[in-house]
Amino acid sequence: MKNETLRPVDRQVIALEVNGERTEMLLPVHKTLLEVLREDMGLTGTKHGCELGECGTCTVLVGGKPELSCLVLPIQVQGQAVTTVEGMAHGSQLHPLQQAFAELGAAQCGYCTPGILLAAKSLVETNPAPTRDEIREALAGNLCRCTGYSKILDAVSLAASRMG
Amino acid sequence: MKVVGKPLPKVDASAKVTGRAIYADDMLPPRTLHCRILRSPHPHARILSIDTSAARRIPGVLAVITGADLPVKFGILPVTQDERALEHEKVRYVGDPIAAVAATDEEIAAAACDAIAVEYDVLEPVMSIDAALREPKDERIQDYGGPNNIHKLVALEFGDVEGGFAHAETIREDVFFYQGNTHLPMEQHSAIATYLDGKVTLWSSTQVVHYVHRALSKVLELPMNRIRVIGAAHGGGFGGKTDPFAHEIIVCKLAMLTGRPVKCTLTREEVFYAHRGRHPVLMWVRTGVAKDGRITAMHFRTALDGGAYGSYGVASTFYTGALQTVTYDIPAYRFEGCRVFTNKPPCGPKRGHGTPQPRFALELHLEKIARDLGLDPVELKRRNFVQPNTRTVNWLRVTSCGLDECVDRVMQASGYATREKRIGHGMGFAVSTYLSGAGTAIYWNDMPHSEVQIKVDRGGVTAYCGAMDIGQGSDSVLATIVAEELGLQPADVRLVTADTDTTPIDLGSYSSRVTFMAGNAAVEAARKMRAMLVEATAAKMGCEASAVEVGDGRIGDFSFEEASVLAEARFGTLTSAGSYTPPRIAGPYKGSGVGPSPAYSYSACVVDLDADERTGLVSVNKIWIAHDVGRAINPLLVEGQVEGSVYMGLGEALMEEQTFRKGLHKWPSMLEYKSPTFLDMPEVQTFIVETVDPEGPYGAKEAGQGPLLPVPPALCSAVYDALGVWIDEIPVTPEKVLEALRRKSKGEPARYGPPMFPPIPYPPPIKVEPPPKDLDHASAAAI
Amino acid sequence: MxxxxxxxxxxxxxxxxxxxxxxxxxxxxxxxxxxxxxxxxxxxxxxxxxxxxxLDFQSREIHDGGAACVIDAGVTLSAASRDAHLNAMFPGYAQAAGLVSSPPLRNAGTIGGNLCVDTRCNYYDMTYEWRKAAGFCLKKDGDICLVAPSSPRCWAVSSSDTAPMAMALDGWVILAGPDGDRELPVAALYRDDGIEYMAKRPTEVVTGLRLTAAPNTRSAYVKLRRRGSIDFPIAGAAVAVALDGDTIAGCRIVLSGVASHPLEVPAADEFLKGKRADREILKEAADLAAKPAKPLDNADLSHFWRKRMVHVVVEQALEIATTSTRGSMVKLSQQ
CATH class of the missing domain: 3.30.43.10 (Uridine Diphospho-n-acetylenolpyruvylglucosamine Reductase, domain 2)
Known part of the structure; x- marks a missing residue:
């Protein structure tokens, strides 16, 4: 811990593809994807709850699969498509999952919502008609303290049925 | 009604599902400095010196402050102003803030905190209720209260308690323990402040912009009109963001010193230290019942482990004794409460504030009495239910009450009465009560508790209210009410909320008060606006105002926009205001301010589970819950509140606990503090019961806290049903179940729980004459 | 943050x-x-x-050679848990991979990483500030073990789900060093020490795991944790059983979460050899297996209870491996 800030910062030009947009940025390599998304790219839709991989709040999609942005370095995901909640809607048209979450009250405080939406997006893209238990399994890494999960399960089911 | 009662999406739903809602930590204005706080590594110590010189020398550090910079004490309750934003004399728990740094980067701020040298004189920590009751080895934690580390003692007696026990057929005593736990909002507390032209602006993740405003004014020694507090989008509170917090004051001070925006977002570990969560409570209850199961008298004692500071503790202490009588008709009642200081993060209000603990004890205690008498526990409880439109023995005013209907609904749906009896499977039942807002403000004043203003301009409607939407949907409720009265849709109403500069006051999102109080204020403001629109329209139409119909975006023959033009031409600027002040219904005794509410909600719950004899593991299959919400202004949101409450109650019942080891929080992380995942939550069937309260807006009462309360006792009742052992403390961990089974097999009492209640030097009780039971009669006698 | x-x-x-x-x-x-x-x-x-x-260069393939199979170290835990070949030939391994932490972590975490996962202790897996307040421990910055202060060694717990299963399956780990490659039995990868828990040289990279299916061998992994997801094992049993009709021809049981290394229990393995796989026998074997388990008060729930639960996880794993059914077993997480 001592004298940590006296160490040099290793900065590298890193190419990222986030929500279909390619950017190159000079970044300290030790900055996590979570921090870069929020602080360098202004994509604050990705939230954080522990930064230790214990709550699922910062979930984003890397190559279409949910990963925790607090435990990923941008340098590790170069060349892979990153999707955040900002990349879910088509223009001003909400994604069916977003629509269902809004309609059914699946977002209360809304803080876990972006991560859960992305985990659910990955699920319905690989399993168009998930059972309630399959939804539970897929979302088991995402904690929510508001909803008791019921309305989230309802909303994912509804969205899947509309998309199918 | 056109929109009230409809399951409409929340007004902020789109912002939340697109990631566009701006939470405090999402804000990063140019030149923002990052703040980190140095915290005490000792549970109890005197501070001998603080040397910040090395920290100040680190490049990128712009300011370092200590308690000497913020010496004024504050606290949420006027009677316990015992906190400092930064402590420079004495630390009282691991995590107590000592110094704060503002730096250009968070890592520099953290390194600077590590470079601050503090010398301590370490004192013996006090880590339990028992230890707090004893004479301290070194010194007391706080210099008020007493004897020893007792913070507060209360003793009240209503009616003829001794006589009631004398007439009882059976008397039973039990001891229970409810472990402490924490809110664990997904969003870590965050605050960001700016300073310009002598004015401070703070955005914070808080439930109480008004109380933060007051505390800032006091500690920063600035008039309130030089401070603006804005509630940012809120990532979950559950009572955990209901105090003014050190970091909120610190960022303001640092912004004043540096002239730059300063942000502080607590780490998850720091959130565990900020705490103000559920008090661990030890309880003793003695009840007399007649042959028919009717309660003749009850004596209830509580001992609360308060942690190091006052917080809401005095109110919490009263709450552990206040609402027993609001569920059951208890003719004579004595309550003795005690809160102690310990060297732990301070406890305060968590969902259900001070009432889940006695609810747990009371429900299980009555169930044991029923079994003693050979009565069906459900029947025994029903026989004692409080009746609508009555006054309780401790002067609480009960208006609408849907207890019986709640019980009917869960009984029918769950099949409790005809449940399968086999070892390892059980069902349990419990009921509960909660407030629809506290009837008295936290500090004494004569002003309204909530105010709403409405402005109409070119057909656009804006409602202004200090209420803070913490995810429960209070903004949606306000929009729904205004829309209902003006014949619009909620989406037609713009909202400005939780901003001390631009909105009239609301005391905050706590004690389940917003729908009831801000809702009533909104009804009043909207009806005044409607009257102006109708009058102007009637004049144009040449008819009586009573002939003008309002609805579907029209006022009489005109569109809403046209009507607003007519009204503005007639009255000038179109604004209206409404406010709500709860009725003065508190009883004539000291301490009567805690407990009164303009209306009470009621819940009933059945839990179905499997409990394994070999492992002690409990697996919940299903939960049925019925909640008397008076009227569901938005049933979707009510269900969400009920389901979320059940979730939190189940977490408390099975796994959540705030425990300490060697003076430290044992596991301040989301990995080790167990919060149920998707895979740990059973299906919940929710029934909304509507009793249409005479005072609630459209008859509405609370929904966000009450349904938590019956879950822990119903779960323990189900464990007894399954295995024949009582688990008289929560959480119900498998080792406790196995230990109870072991005791049962040895012929010892088949229970796991605290063996005894300690001797506590309660004062002689204040004796209070009960009111006349009849409500109307009693209301007239109210002071 | x-x-x-x-x-x-x-x-x-x-x-x-x-x-x-x-x-x-x-x-x-x-x-x-x-x-x-x-x-x-x-x-x-x-x-x-x-x-x-x-180690981003690592390839991520599962090389199916019939009974023999090499899983590249870079294969994610989720890919391993879903792989059809692994599920058919080494179901216990696929189960173990699928029970690690939570879905998003399994999408990033690799099978190589899970073999090397650091030992855990709830006095050690804490922030710098917390450890400073508690007093630093032997494993990092300090000089005593906080869970067993009189002990000269560190008692941090091996918490990998897949390592014990790879051992039970007699797997071999493929290592690349500065001077060349070598293979080691997975069992030889670990040491009974909370600090120096790995026996490989620090310079060696795990590049793959070789599993070879023994004839008529079935495997299973049962994990005990408080919640249905996220949590590390607080007791786990990996078993591989070779069956000859109803008779157990050979068996290997390895425990997770109860020692500083994946714990082999040869007494139970020996006991089962040549016996019929009925309930009573499995129960007796589970009792033998639980004996050397030594959980301490440095993980979730009480160590007394965790010790008792070792019997249960072993019995369940044996039952799954010998009957391929879950029967009426107790749910181990409180679902």
Whole structure:
């Protein structure tokens, strides 16, 4: 811990593809994807709850699969498509999952919502008609303290049925 | 009604599902400095010196402050102003803030905190209720209260308690323990402040912009009109963001010193230290019942482990004794409460504030009495239910009450009465009560508790209210009410909320008060606006105002926009205001301010589970819950509140606990503090019961806290049903179940729980004459 | 928020190059694959390094050679858990991979990383500030073990789900060093010490896991944890049973979460050899297996209870492996 800030910062030009947009940025390599998304790219839709991989709040999609942005370095995901909640809607048209979450009250405080939406997006893209238990399994890494999960399960089911 | 009662999406739903809602930590204005706080590594110590010189020398550090910079004490309750934003004399728990740094980067701020040298004189920590009751080895934690580390003692007696026990057929005593736990909002507390032209602006993740405003004014020694507090989008509170917090004051001070925006977002570990969560409570209850199961008298004692500071503790202490009588008709009642200081993060209000603990004890205690008498526990409880439109023995005013209907609904749906009896499977039942807002403000004043203003301009409607939407949907409720009265849709109403500069006051999102109080204020403001629109329209139409119909975006023959033009031409600027002040219904005794509410909600719950004899593991299959919400202004949101409450109650019942080891929080992380995942939550069937309260807006009462309360006792009742052992403390961990089974097999009492209640030097009780039971009669006698 | 310390990130192209870098840098550097164990520990300042050697080059294939199979170290836990071949031939391994932590972590975490996952202790897996307040421990910055203060050693717990299963299946780990490759039985990869828990050289990179299906052998992994997801094992049983009709021809049981290394229990293995797989026999074997388990008060729930539960997880794993059914078993997480 001592004298940590006296160490040099290793900065590298890193190419990222986030929500279909390619950017190159000079970044300290030790900055996590979570921090870069929020602080360098202004994509604050990705939230954080522990930064230790214990709550699922910062979930984003890397190559279409949910990963925790607090435990990923941008340098590790170069060349892979990153999707955040900002990349879910088509223009001003909400994604069916977003629509269902809004309609059914699946977002209360809304803080876990972006991560859960992305985990659910990955699920319905690989399993168009998930059972309630399959939804539970897929979302088991995402904690929510508001909803008791019921309305989230309802909303994912509804969205899947509309998309199918 | 056109929109009230409809399951409409929340007004902020789109912002939340697109990631566009701006939470405090999402804000990063140019030149923002990052703040980190140095915290005490000792549970109890005197501070001998603080040397910040090395920290100040680190490049990128712009300011370092200590308690000497913020010496004024504050606290949420006027009677316990015992906190400092930064402590420079004495630390009282691991995590107590000592110094704060503002730096250009968070890592520099953290390194600077590590470079601050503090010398301590370490004192013996006090880590339990028992230890707090004893004479301290070194010194007391706080210099008020007493004897020893007792913070507060209360003793009240209503009616003829001794006589009631004398007439009882059976008397039973039990001891229970409810472990402490924490809110664990997904969003870590965050605050960001700016300073310009002598004015401070703070955005914070808080439930109480008004109380933060007051505390800032006091500690920063600035008039309130030089401070603006804005509630940012809120990532979950559950009572955990209901105090003014050190970091909120610190960022303001640092912004004043540096002239730059300063942000502080607590780490998850720091959130565990900020705490103000559920008090661990030890309880003793003695009840007399007649042959028919009717309660003749009850004596209830509580001992609360308060942690190091006052917080809401005095109110919490009263709450552990206040609402027993609001569920059951208890003719004579004595309550003795005690809160102690310990060297732990301070406890305060968590969902259900001070009432889940006695609810747990009371429900299980009555169930044991029923079994003693050979009565069906459900029947025994029903026989004692409080009746609508009555006054309780401790002067609480009960208006609408849907207890019986709640019980009917869960009984029918769950099949409790005809449940399968086999070892390892059980069902349990419990009921509960909660407030629809506290009837008295936290500090004494004569002003309204909530105010709403409405402005109409070119057909656009804006409602202004200090209420803070913490995810429960209070903004949606306000929009729904205004829309209902003006014949619009909620989406037609713009909202400005939780901003001390631009909105009239609301005391905050706590004690389940917003729908009831801000809702009533909104009804009043909207009806005044409607009257102006109708009058102007009637004049144009040449008819009586009573002939003008309002609805579907029209006022009489005109569109809403046209009507607003007519009204503005007639009255000038179109604004209206409404406010709500709860009725003065508190009883004539000291301490009567805690407990009164303009209306009470009621819940009933059945839990179905499997409990394994070999492992002690409990697996919940299903939960049925019925909640008397008076009227569901938005049933979707009510269900969400009920389901979320059940979730939190189940977490408390099975796994959540705030425990300490060697003076430290044992596991301040989301990995080790167990919060149920998707895979740990059973299906919940929710029934909304509507009793249409005479005072609630459209008859509405609370929904966000009450349904938590019956879950822990119903779960323990189900464990007894399954295995024949009582688990008289929560959480119900498998080792406790196995230990109870072991005791049962040895012929010892088949229970796991605290063996005894300690001797506590309660004062002689204040004796209070009960009111006349009849409500109307009693209301007239109210002071 | 909690942030990582500053470090350099090196990107070797091959395992040999990575190993050479490690040899050159010594203790200043660590390998990183999925990072799901490493990054939280770096944020908590449990490791002090200035360089990470990225293993991003690792290929991510499961080489199916019929009974023999090599899983590249870079294969994610989720890919391993879903792989049809692994589920058919080594179901216990696929189960173990699928029970690690939570879905998003399994998408990043690799099978190589899970073999090397650091030992855990709830006095050690805490932030720098917490450990400073508690007093630092033997494993990092201190000189005593806080869970067993009179002990000269560290009692941090092996918490890998897949390592015991790889051992039960007689797996071999493929290592690349600066001077060449070698293979080791997975069992030889670990040491009974909370600090020096790995027997491989620090410069060696795990590049793959070789599993070979023994005839008529079935495997199963049962994990005990408080919740249905996220949590590490607080007791787990990996078993591989060779059956000859109803008779157990051979058996290997390895426990997770109850010692500083994946714990083999040869007494139980020996006992089962030649016996019929009925309930009573399995129960007796489970009792033998539980004997050497020594949980301490440094993980979730009480160590007394966890010790008792070792019987249950072993019995369940044996039952699954010998009957391929879940029957009426107790749900181990409180679902």
């Amino acid at each position: 909690l942030r990582l310390p500053r470090f350099r990130y090196l990107r070797p192209k091959t395992a040999r190059e990575a190993a050479s870098m490690a040899a050159e840098l010594g203790t200043r550097a660590m390998f990183v694959a999925g990072g799901t164990d490493l990054f939280p520990k770096l944020k908590r300042r449990q490791f002090e390094i200035d360089t990470l050697i990225g």
